[in-house]
Amino acid sequence: MRGPSLFPGLCILLSLPGVIVQKAKGSCPPCPQNALCDIDGYCTCKPGYHSQSGERVLTFPLDICEDVDECKPPFSRYCGKNAECQNVEGSFYCRCDPGYKLLSGDTQFMNPSDNTCQKIASSNNTKGNQELQWVVEDLESRLANKTLWELGEKRKIASKVTSVLQMVESTVLKITLKTPDQDIQKVQNSAVAVKVRVVRDNCSEERKIFNLNIQMNSLDIDCNDIIQGDIKGPSAVAFISYSSLGNIINATFFGEMTEKDQVYLNSHVVSAAIGPKRNISLSKAVILSFQHTKKTNLQGQNVTCVFWKSTEEGGHWSRDGCSLEQVNKSHTTCSCTHLSSFAVLVAPTSQEEDATLAVITHVGLSLSLLCLLLAALTFLLCKAIQNTSTSLHLQLCICLFLAHLLFLTAINRTEHKVLCAIIAGALHYLYLAAFTWMLLEGLHLFLTARNLTAVNYSSMSRFMKFMFPVGYGVPAVIVAISAASGPHLYGTPNCCWLQLEQGFIWSFLGPVCAIICVNLVFFLSVLYILKRKLSSLNSEVSTIQNVRMLTFKAMAQLFILGCTWCLGVLQVGAAARVMAYLFTIINSLQGIFIFLVYCLLSQQVRKWFGNVMKPKSESEIFTHSSRFAAYSKSSENK
Template identity: 75%
Template sequence: MREPSLLPELCILLSLSGVVFQKAEGACARCPQNSFCVNNTHCTCNHGYTSQSGQKFFTFPLEICQDIDECKPPFSIYCGSNAECQNVEGGFYCRCDLGYKLLSGDTQFQNSHENTCRKITSPNTTKGKKELQQVVENFESLLINKTLWGTGEKREVASMITSLLQTMESSVLETALKTPNQEIQKVQNSTMAIETRVVTDNCSEERKIFNLNVQMNSLDIHCNDIIQGNVQGPSAVALISYSSLGNIINATFFDEMNEKDGVFLNSQVVSAAIGPKRNISLFNSVILSFQHVKTKPLSKKAFCVFWKSTEEGGHWSTDGCFPIQVNKSHTTCRCTHLSSFAVLLAFTSQEEDPILAVMTYVGLSLSLLCLFLAALTFLLCKAIQNTSTSIHLQLSLCLFLAHLLFLTAVDRTEIKVLCAIIAGALHYLYLASFTWMLLEGLHLFLTARNLTVVNYSSTNRLIKWLMFPVGYGVPAVIVAISAGSRPHLYGTPDRCWLHLKQGFIWSFLGPVCAIISVNLVFFLLVFWILKRKFSSLNSEVSTIQNIRMLTLKATAQLFILGCTWCLGILQVGPAARIMAYLFTIINSLQGFFIFLVYCLFSHQVRKWFGDIMKPKSESESYTLSSRFGPYSKSSEDK
């Protein structure tokens, strides 16, 4: 018998030893970027870098060595007075502040001991400031000319202001770019204040943001938005504040609010511009902070607006601008473009009532709970499951989602696109609820008619086939047409709902009024049918009970699905507050009414609840105990 060959085992051992050798040799060969090998076994990051995992020594080939920002905590390198720390890839350096330079003439140094920053003076500084001052004086003479602005029509004034603002911004940027060595220039007088900043290094610092301040108003703008890809020459940004311009282009040029809402300008008009290319679109949003002219009461609504140039001249608009922080002294806005900006405040025509707010939240919370219980009942109670129950279930689901979205997101107005989506979703869900209400009325009418019609099965099958396409398809078509024709009217300044402008609210109120009217017709027909049937009865108890239940449902349906919403339209005149309270109380309890009428009033549902809650009887307990008692035979003994 031949001995087994050792060749396969030898090959395996040699391959394993080769793998171990490659692992020892390859630990350094696979060190990531910005790292080096230690003792041919481990890797470590270069000076000025740290591993993403936090380990000093590592062998994982996909480890990443990240740059350490020595200028931020926990390091926060101190460079001395009139100097700042500047982080670079793998290290840092110190440099003098703008307007200062080292005695040696160098542009950077390493620590505070080398700091010799001294203030510099240059003839170009005086020259640039004089030219900027001259621009201010020329524009100031136009602003204080009351004859020029007091006699013109509103359209002419808007057109002239638009032209003057553009001319002013161009002149300021042109003046700043003439003296690029003077990075920062500031000019201020009684009516205007200007700050300009010139960028010549093409944003060598990643993610650098410049801050400009004029008369307690500020602008934060990303460096890349200033240079706009301009690598051949300097670029500039200018922030201009006008103390008296708000008296000329006041809140009357804001078309998004009614006069009765009491809108007024509560900040100086501030212009932000970049050059030499006068682009107004940005890759990154800018942050503007405005000081209030009058201390803002927290109950009033603040609007971030910009001066929008149009064929008619111009007006204030909120497109692309929204407040991100508001306190008594300042409003901070985020805008996706550059223009002339301001803050408007509005005294709303109907102040928020805290009692109504509490009633709304409590009522809708109770309604959500009842709708949830009703939906579970319709799903789980087998005894009542039919076409009518399916309609009840869809109505409950639509109302549940609509109330939940209303409670959690109706006031999320910070992001305009998100607010428009929320308004569109609410529009759809409430329209779907009303459509299912219409199907409820139709089914109730057909059920009452079934008492006098012999063949009802074909009609019932038609309802089952049509209810889902109608219940969810009709509101989808209405919302699609509304959103396609006027998408900008979804979302108001203080609520994520349909705008009142251009009659857009009727894309909701129109279908609602139509459904309420049709449901009223169904209600009258049901009562007419039941009256005829009742007069021709031969004392059939079951039929009388059916008629009584149908009468109760018809009355409740008219009340729940129609009359409550009419109270919202009646909130006018001296009885507006009373109607508001009635509307809030009754409408917020819609879910409770649905659970009460369709679940608690149902004998089958009450019996089902009783079966669930009823404990096991003694006979059942005895049967179970005797089955498994000590005298019972096991299966093995059989």
């Protein structure tokens, strides 16, 4: 399990600095819903709500106040024995478990100290809970039987676990549907916890999403997926947490793990199932929240959401259909498009390799930023070289400078989801714009080389007309379409870049791969034209030297036109580490190549720079003084 590349383009880890709104004390802008204006003139969320950005003060214009679910991790309000928390908009309350009631006759309370839940005598309730308790106790004894698991082959262990998981889910749902008068049932012991919920009515707006939580793990599932449409009678959803099953089907059962990977489970194994129909497709992905079993810092580590996939060989962990939503200090949130048994895997990354690549990236990009700034100033100030080619170089420098600057100033800050999505969109546009200008650079270089053999000024005039609309317009269209089709796919828990889900990353890689291929064609064509031109020239030294210099510059275009980005797709197999270093070194120095070829190797730029830096001689100073004195005397005579 290899970590993301540190160089922008494959995964860019960024965030923007907080936006500070300056305003007079006491005045307040229009506050969003569920927000109030405080005495200092700032919008803050009402009690029971929190800002989407995570900040106390709403300084970001698109920030909103969302309901705090006090019943889910990391809050998980404790209501006392035989009671559970129920979330409502802006608040919460406690109520007794099914089969229990308050001595006062009330249906809800707020504090554990008010918990007087007493058991209600009922033969059906007692029978249902008792049968579930038997299932839990039987499963606990099976999991504790070490000889059952340790002496078997890996394939046999996987097969047994698959059978046990399917048996438990079926049995729990069957018992639940036998006693449908109980809305919620919950039993647990040291090894297993089971919570089931019966749904008999049609779904409403208030009951659109059902939440089940046990052992600090939780499940959110759409009501329509529980009802199952054409099913007559009650339906049920079961949520089961196994605190010790992860020791049996540990990370070694992950199919994508190699022997060198030190992957481990960092959660309980949980199962989610609905009945009476079992294998159905979900209309909406379920959201699972896992409490970490190891309280370690997951910064810079690969966190993966997986499910237990049954196969002919028995079963193994797989990531298909599951994606990571969020990671904090205590919990990991996953989204899955199907029901099964789930867990969270963590793979520590190589800190030594990451540190080396990070240093190379920061040093290379810092040097590139300096060279890009100097190159842009040269293109703006040196009048002798200002033409269509210089304008192309300037736009490329601007796009690369802004993208690299954003990368260096806010790396690895993904705390605010909305800002992270905006950053990802901005980087998507800036890097696409940079590659589009690289494409225009390649086209202009090809037209220039072709005009060495056949002068064609009409092609250059047409080129100048569409240069700016293409350079900035095409990337804008691509990003606009991407943002409209999947705004939620901008930004990930690990980096502010495009997500891999649904192939969204190809909205960047697709155009980039196409541009690299076209520029390679332009590059090879230019080399062929120059080769023919060089062979047709006579032995005049100055002419040959000029063409050879042009040939050298054309070779340098291989780096400037972004063709070396193809090294990124070669990071596989035994040469992956070598390619990663080559990719990072060469592409982080792209700004240096631009400054070297277009400024330092230009005779006009060197001459202009020499004139700027050359001190004036005494004769020049005397001449200027004489002219000024003559002008002053002439003015006096007038």
